[in-house]
Amino acid sequence: xxKTTQPxxxxxxxxxxxxxxxxxxxxSGNEYVYWYRQIHSQGPQYIIHGLxxxxxxxxxxxxxxxxxxxxxxxxxxxxxxxxxxxxxIVKAGANNLFFGTGTRLTVIP
Amino acid sequence: DAMVIQNPRYQVTQxxxxxxxxxxxxxxxxxxxxxxxxxxxxxxxxxxxxxxxxNNEADTPDNFQSRRPNTSFCFLDIRSPGLGDAAMxxxxxxxxxxxxxxxxFGEGSRLTVL
Numbered sequence: 001x002x003k004t005t006q007p008x009x010x011x012x013x014x015x016x017x018x019x020x021x022x023x024x025x026x027x028s029g030n031e032y033v034y035w036y037r038q039i040h041s042q043g044p045q046y047i048i049h050g051l052x053x054x055x056x057x058x059x060x061x062x063x064x065x066x067x068x069x070x071x072x073x074x075x076x077x078x079x080x081x082x083x084x085x086x087x088x089i090v091k092a093g094a095n096n097l098f099f100g101t102g103t104r105l106t107v108i109p
Numbered sequence: 110d111a112m113v114i115q116n117p118r119y120q121v122t123q124x125x126x127x128x129x130x131x132x133x134x135x136x137x138x139x140x141x142x143x144x145x146x147x148x149x150x151x152x153x154x155x156x157x158x159x160x161x162x163x164n165n166e167a168d169t170p171d172n173f174q175s176r177r178p179n180t181s182f183c184f185l186d187i188r189s190p191g192l193g194d195a196a197m198x199x200x201x202x203x204x205x206x207x208x209x210x211x212x213x214f215g216e217g218s219r220l221t222v223l
Contacts, residue, residue, distance in 0.1 A: 042216055043199050043216050044152065044199070044214050045214070046210075049211075091210065096142070097154070098154060099151035099152045099153075100151060101151055
């Protein structure tokens with residue numbers, strides 16, 4: 001599976017949009033982009049995934065560049081409960097999920 | 110209601126004393142995973158079951174074993190815990206074929222080795 005690169009940490013003001021970037025320049029055609037988050041002392045939680053089209057659900061939006069070499073997870077109105085480590089993962093359908101180092105997002109009051 | 114339940118949430122054991130961690134699921138998912146997460150690190154895949162087929166990651170120590178007696182339950186056995194095995198152990202499930210890549214994680218079992 002392709003490797004991902006994320007900034008180690010980011011801050012975001014409460015109520016503002018949080019934009020979390022991820023680089024996956026070696027992604028192959030059959031690999032999806034997945035985002036998970038892990039709130040302190042809890043198990044990881046699935047957020048969203050996509051192949052090449054932008055996706056939106058009740059939690060977040062996923063913007064994937066046209067060349068698919070990078071993506072951005074957008075939390076439109078960050079709350080204090082969104083403080084967590086966010087993992088960007090690329091994987092082909094049947095392969096296992098391997099976590100990288102992630103981005104620690106801190107939402108500031 | 111919790112769909113993936115791990116017990117115990119906290120386990121303290123002595124160096125070398127065997128430990129068993131359990132995971133149960135109400136989702137009827139055919140795939141179950143065990144991850145190890147050490148402090149300030151990302152979760153690391155130990156092994157998984159695809160139905161009854163066991164798949165071990167190449168770098169998972171022999172000290173770690175697993176059992177899956179039925180679809181709903183999976184156990185992680187640590188035969189002789191060392192200080193380096195202190196970690197959070199996470200169980201996850203997935204239903205293959207739906208192509209969502211969505212794993213459902215339990216809350217984890219935190220193991221302390223004295």
